[in-house]
Amino acid sequence: MDIKSLTFSPPVIAHRGACAAAPENTLVAFRNAHALGFRWVEFDVMLSKDQEVVVFHDTDLLRITGNQGSVADYSYAELAAMDAGSWFSPKFAGEKIPRFQEVLLLLGQLGVSANIEIKATEIDTTLTVKKTLDILKKYGTHLPHLFISSFSMAILQEVRKDSAAWPLGLLIDEWHEDWQAHAEKLDYALIDVNQAILSPEIVAAIKATHRKVLAYTVNVAERAQELMTWGVDAIFSDCTPSIVSWVKSSAKMGR
Ligand code: G3P
């Protein structure tokens, strides 16, 4: 794996697409990220009842579609009939929960890179990873860059079993001191940390192991700037107006 090829310019990964202005994890959110000038998006994947890989974040459907139960309780045909846009605004009524391959094809056309976050659900980890990688190998070949991340080390271990070549990112929400041992064992290229638990010392400690440090989720320009001065390689952002303006003014000033 050549981690030098993972570059972030602008240093922002559009979280669930640019989800401040469009319903998260939908095709319109990914188009929005591209239209705003972002070159990376992050999204979450999990399996439906009939083992389709779908792009969705929550453990249940209620917030986004108003339905009871989880993605794993429904076939993809049933999920596709749900409205994943109206909760955000009537303007987006009828937006669907997309299948993973639809998102990959769109990003390939747009020339946008992807961070694919594999969520742990009640469906078997080995099967989830296998199905995700099958789709990725078939439909992800036109993406400029990609990496796979998870909060679950079991998931990352399954991905690593498939190939030493996948760039992996470990998501850290609460600090665990043994991150480095895991990072070495599974050869993580990136450590993606909740910005609330980052400090200049932690950033320096990760950078000393020659890994990229990403921070989630940052929606205020001043905080993004501070994290950059600490050496963070990129932030995950919902792409709020504050972050969009920060990226534009940074580009103008040649930063
Ligand atoms: O990858 C950064 C971020 O997406 C992790 O948290 O809950 O938004 O998937 P979550």
Ligand code: MG
């Ligand atoms: Mg995520």
